[in-house]
Amino acid sequence: MKKMKLVVVGNGMAGMRAVEELLRIAPGLYDITVYGDEPYPNYNRIMLSPVLANEQTIEDIILNSREWYAENHIQLYTGKRINKIDRVNRTVTAEDGTSSEYDRLLLATGSTPFMLPIQGKDLDGVIGYRDIKDTNTMIETAKKYKHAVVIGGGLLGLEAANGLKIQGMDVTVVHIHDTLLERQLDSTAGMMLQKSLEAKGLKFLMSHRSESIVGKDGRVTALRFKDGTEIAADLLVMAVGIRPNFALAESAGIYCDRGIVVNDTMQTYDPRIYAVGECVAHRGMSYGLVAPLFEMAKVCATHLGNFGIGRYVGSVTSTKLKVTGIDLFSAGDFSGGEGTEEIVLHDAVAGVYKKLVIKDDKIVGSVLYGDTKDGSWYFQMLKDNKNVHEIRDNLMFGQSHLGDVGHKGQTQAAAMSDNAEVCGCNGVCKGTIVKSIKENGLFTLDEVRKHTKASASCGSCTGLVEQILASCIGGAYQPADTSSKPMCGCTDHSHGVVRENIRERKFLDIPTVMRELQWRTPNGCASCRPALNYYLISSWPHEAVDDPQSRFINERAHANIQKDGTYSVVPRMWGGLTTPDELRAIADVTDKFKIPTVKVTGGQRIDLLGAKKEDLPAIWSDLSKAGMVSGHAYGKSIRTVKTCVGAEHCRFGTQLAMDMGVKLEKMMFGMWSPHKVKFAVSGCPRNCAEAGIKDVGVIGLESGYELYVAGNGGIKTEVAQFFCKVANDDEVIEYSGAFIQLYREEGYYLERTVHYVNRVGLDYCKAKVVEDETNRRELYERLLYSLQGYVDPWAERAQPSKVRREFEILAI
């Protein structure tokens, strides 16, 4: 079959992003031709301000080199402006006569700076601020002239003014309103910003209306205002807004209304023609920030790639000012209005101002000045429509999820030096991350993880990495959309959607899921397959196929793989209790198989480290004979129930903690879950079993027990939250079992209880488990049903059988 031809008009960030996405999901589908009217390959337009401010060079901001176009077999025409689309013969023609045929056409013609229609606007030295040429003009002008005037106190105007100041010019910003950035900031933050910029040497003329531009010998000399006053100007930069470029589309008869009108699939009124970027009018909106353009590009690529999925439904945008030394973040609607409430923190001396606008318990807008480190967190909640009722009291103080371990408590990436370690797991320093973002043109957290490995292991430094990313690329930074984030590169479906489909449509094996949900890869990858396997067996216990090849090696080998490829074996010790016979069996196994290390674990049992894989079945056989079973220390499963000695022995004990712990552990034996699950039972509020940092913590009192949930002692210590008080052992089992079943049914794979509860809310869990008796009983019964008839995996593999062959090594 002959390849289809795709022609892209516009070699900017939106068009090229769409092409990159298309190459990723449907490589080789099209012969691609790209026309750009600038003489450069695709560059990072939002980085022009750092170039003007001498922080970067033009070479630094090239996103796709000419070699990249060649490697991907893309025909690139630079410096050629298309001025004709022939929709009947399906061709486009450039001003110089170059012409291309298309099967699909993508318009990404961008926008142009709006020039005020006043006298003198065509004089030399009057420019907009849009591209490399404008930037170079400013740099050159600064070498010869003194006075610069910038009309427009918006983001672009202020960045231009800052850059010109650094280039050595005397800069005045003229603004029609009485505060700066009036579309992003309220007046308080606007005033603070103006003060900081004045301290940097910029001058401001607020509430000034321009009337005409005065010139001499064809060059600008001054700007005259409506009140008759004038200001000297050798360079006049107009930054008063942008206008979508849609003249080309309009001349071809494509319907335009202040932009090229597209539907949610980025298609114009001509079904063969798509449009993305600033030239577009989508649902009556045009966007001038890069994040929405990337969203459009992604949707467009799935349609060009014939996947036919994904809709663009508009964007909530956030902005950051790229002026070094000034921290400013704004997102959503901060103007207030009916039904909204404001939370404000203002420390004038420290130069910090934070405002959150809340409506119906959800964040609808935020303005941060001076301290923006929680900007992405607020923005995330805003986009996710997250109910903030439960965390409202602490909302203003930010998300303290940053830097607990391994980053010396660092919470502000900006304050870190380049050689400070950000990711302790993979040893990645701040400088490395910044360099990779700039050199590789990275825009998302996932890309940074891929290229640098930062935050790709335990994830505790994710917040810091996000901050670094945001500070490098400013407004282009878009925090991951957690609610609809695809599971992995194999699919566009989120964990939630996949789970729902498995449950609603009763899928019973992985191939069916992949076929019905149109997986892009033949058999998934190492991240989606284990998740799918878990969703199947937890949704359809005893019916779904449990595929060993889709489980991580530890769950296949029923032992923990170690760095040298040996395994560790942990027999279960119910509630942390053992007997002389068990200890003898462990000692014998250790001798017989020459186990190099024996260690007491934090979960109150004994770990045999350094076992060879081929010895595992024999080790298990010996342990089984002594009555011991797998401790599941290796799985996304119930790990341990840690206990104190309780009222059995302790003079303070109020409840039989060991007995309760053994009952709980036996109840959950063989339970698989989204992530590991740890319990603890303490016999009195002294809490020697550390129940406050467990997924479920049980604390005995004279009158019964208190249950705590969603604690975590790992990467980030999270104190468990009070769940409910119960009267007796049976209730402990039923309530905690029901809570765990709720988590098993709704938790996303690799989501610990603390993250699950943070996502759905503790009130929700209480409503399902504590308040709704029928639902609680049903949850508990479903848990018991799914655990019915579980066979100890060690006993199973200790006997010669087919499942055992995995452990046998072949000789030649």
Place this chain on the structure above:
Amino acid sequence: MSEWKRIIELTEIPQLGSRVVRSAKGDIAIFRNSENKVFALRDQCPHKGGPLSQGIVHGETVTCPLHGWNISLVDGTATAPDEGHTTCFEVKIDSGVVFLKI
């Protein structure tokens, strides 16, 4: 001189799984994918020496169990941006039996 050696019947290797062959040249992992193609790699990840035989197999790639590097079963090369390479061995199926050239 390397020669073809009989290893095992194909059905004894699980689909999307592997078996380990102990040889004079060290452990060699023999993989079988969902299309019943077989591949042989030195059982050592180029990153930190993890046993690739224990990884999850998908398409024509295996993911190392230690730190998640993806290694091509076809040529032993790590998927970008990771860089590295592990030795490949020739392998074939004849009448349902897997042979390794070693």
